Every structure is written in C-alpha cells, then in structure tokens.
Amino acid sequence: xxxxxxxxxxxxxxxxxxxxxxxxxxxxxxxxxxxxxxxxxxxxxxxxxxxxxxxxxxxxxxxxxxxxxxxxxxxxxxxxxxxxxxxxxxxxxxxxxxxxxxxxxxxxxxxxxxxxxxxxxxxxxxxxxxxxxxxxxxxxxxxxxxxxxxxxxxxxxxxxxxxxxxxxxxxxxxxxxxxxxxxxxxxxxxxxxxxxxxxxxxxxxxxxxxxxxxxxxxxxxxxxxxxxxxxxxxxxxxxxxxxxxxxxxxxxxxxxxxxxxxxxxxxxxxxxxxxxxxxxxxxxxxxxxxxxxxxxxxxxxxxxxxxxxx
Ligand SMILES: [Zn+2]
Numbered sequence: 001x002x003x004x005x006x007x008x009x010x011x012x013x014x015x016x017x018x019x020x021x022x023x024x025x026x027x028x029x030x031x032x033x034x035x036x037x038x039x040x041x042x043x044x045x046x047x048x049x050x051x052x053x054x055x056x057x058x059x060x061x062x063x064x065x066x067x068x069x070x071x072x073x074x075x076x077x078x079x080x081x082x083x084x085x086x087x088x089x090x091x092x093x094x095x096x097x098x099x100x101x102x103x104x105x106x107x108x109x110x111x112x113x114x115x116x117x118x119x120x121x122x123x124x125x126x127x128x129x130x131x132x133x134x135x136x137x138x139x140x141x142x143x144x145x146x147x148x149x150x151x152x153x154x155x156x157x158x159x160x161x162x163x164x165x166x167x168x169x170x171x172x173x174x175x176x177x178x179x180x181x182x183x184x185x186x187x188x189x190x191x192x193x194x195x196x197x198x199x200x201x202x203x204x205x206x207x208x209x210x211x212x213x214x215x216x217x218x219x220x221x222x223x224x225x226x227x228x229x230x231x232x233x234x235x236x237x238x239x240x241x242x243x244x245x246x247x248x249x250x251x252x253x254x255x256x257x258x259x260x261x262x263x264x265x266x267x268x269x270x271x272x273x274x275x276x277x278x279x280x281x282x283x284x285x286x287x288x289x290x291x292x293x294x295x296x297x298x299x300x301x302x303x304x305x306x307x308x309x310x
Contacts, residue, residue: 042100043101043302045304046116047073049069049118050140050141050151051069052154053120055122062153068200072201072211073102075210076214080102081098082095082096082280092279094242098288102218103116106310107306108143109148112310116306118141127140132157132193134189134191138150140152146304147300151194153195153196153199154195162207166192166213166217168191168218168221169191170183171221171291176235182220192221193217213274219269219280222292223288224287231247232246233257237269239281241283243259245257245263248270249272251272264281266278266279267279267280267281267284269284
C-alpha cells in the first residue's frame with residue numbers, strides 16, 4: 001500500500017514536471033504513463049443546447065433553427081477531429097486530431113427522447129437577475145453536468161456583439177494553470193454560454209461568424225487556457241508546442257511573441273478571426289484528455305445515459 005501510494009506521488013510529480021517541460025514529442029508522451037497518447041478510441045461527449053429566447057417564432061433570431069444548431073455541432077466536430085476538407089483541417093506537424101466528438105443528447109434527465117435541443121421562452125419564466133453567467137441561465141434549465149455539457153445560447157447586450165462571444169467554466173484539476181480558468185464556486189452552475197449571433201454559421205458583419213466561438217469555449221471547458229495564459233512568457237499556457245506569447249492574440253496577422261517566435265495565429269485558444277482558426281496542438285490535446293481522465297464530472301460524461309437512446 002505505502003509503496004503504491006509513494007509510487008503514485010512520484011508519478012504525479014513526474015507528470016507535473018512533464019507538463020512543465022514537455023517538448024511534446026511522441027517519445028516523451030510514451031514514457032509518461034499518466035498522460036495517455038490521445039486515445040486510439042474516439043471519446044464521445046453529450047451536449048444539451050438550451051436555446052434561450054423571448055418568444056420569437058422558431059428559426060427566427062435567438063430561437064435558432066434546428067438546422068443552424070446541427071451545423072454548429074458539425075463544425076465543432078470538424079474542428080476537434082481536424083477533418084479533411086473542412087475549415088478545421090491543418091497540416092501542421094504540431095496539430096492533431098483530438099479524438100473527441102460531440103453528440104446532441106438522445107435522452108432527457110427524465111429518460112424521455114430528445115434531439116438535444118431544449119427551447120426556453122423566457123417571457124414565461126420569472127428569474128432573479130444574476131448577470132450574464134451560467135448560474136443565471138441555469139435558472140431556466142440546467143441538466144446534470146456529469147451527464148450533459150450544458151450550453152446556453154442567448155442574446156448578450158448588443159453593445160458587446162463581436163466582442164463578448166461567450167464564456168465557459170473550467171474544470172478544477174491539478175494541472176498547472178488551472179487557477180486561470182473560470183472555476184465555478186460550490187453553488188455555481190457549469191457549462192458554456194454563447195451569444196446566439198456567434199452560434200453556428202451566419203453572414204453577420206463580424207469576425208466570429210463561422211461557429212468557432214463554441215470550439216474555443218469547449219477548449220476552456222476541457223481545461224485549456226488562452227495561448228497567452230497569464231500573459232507571462234515563462235508561465236504561459238503550459239503547452240510547449242504553442243509558441244509563448246505574453247499578450248492577447250487578435251485578428252488575422254501573426255506577430256512575434258516571446259523569444260522572437262511567431263505566434264500560432266490559427267490556434268482555437270486565441271481571440272483570432274474565425275476564418276483563420278484551425279488548430280489544437282498535441283500538448284493541448286493531452287491536456288484535454290488528462291481532464292477527461294481525471295476530473296470526476298468530465299469523466300462521467302464519457303459514460304452518460306445521454307449518449308444512448310432511452
Ligand atoms: Zn477564452
């Protein structure tokens with residue numbers, strides 16, 4: 001017992017050192033049993049989309065059409081699977097297929113069939129004003145976060161369009177940099193909030209119109225930091241294969257970050273334009289798989305009832 005326990009601690013220390021020093025080669029991953037090479041098998045995660053609207057007819061404004069929602073989930077999967085022929089494809093040697101796929105829930109918490117889309121007319125519901133956060137929207141609907149990834153689409157103030165695209169709560173794990181994620185308090189809801197105008201594809205006059213907001217927020221939900229981390233060249237995003245940068249990465253043009261390296265403009269964990277985003281790196285993928293393996297709630301998602309028909 002004692003030996004096993006101390007061996008476990010040694011492995012955990014080795015793991016932390018690996019994350020801090022990893023050069024992200026295949027060899028280093030293979031010699032570190034605690035971080036698996038991203039799975040040979042695909043991991044499926046269930047989603048529920050709570051469409052929060054103000055009584056608009058179906059398919060109008062925030063009461064998004066089913067077609068637009070389904071296309072958004074397709075984009076999410078193209079990005080996470082680095083699908084050839086899609087915007088999410090890249091040939092970068094640092095880029096990878098996360099082997100994570102998302103599925104609209106097939107059953108409700110009550111065991112009823114669903115298409116994974118839950119429409120809520122807010123004009124019929126009284127809530128307390130808690131702000132633009134998950135806990136506020138959970139008053140309308142909140143499904144067990146160990147069985148579903150809760151995603152709320154909703155209008156955010158018009159003045160923030162093209163700026164505040166969405167947000168996500170992060171998982172609390174022992175990964176370095178976890179403190180920079182938006183960690184929910186004990187009574188807070190967890191999930192992802194997306195301004196409806198940035199959900200799915202549209203022709204709005206804005207850089208965020210190809211559905212990459214959800215890809216970015218899902219990265220946070222699975223434990224990724226922005227590429228600039230805490231805006232510190234030394235303590236960055238804890239992924240050595242994303243060039244270090246100490247400020248926010250916007251726009252479409254790459255620039256030099258720390259150590260004279262060119263920033264990875266296409267990384268999903270930037271604030272860059274939707275039309276240049278196309279890469280998760282091997283280190284980022286390893287981080288997400290670490291979360292799926294070690295965070296109780298995120299791990300339970302992989303075995304959720306929502307993945308199966310009732
Ligand atoms: Zn972000």
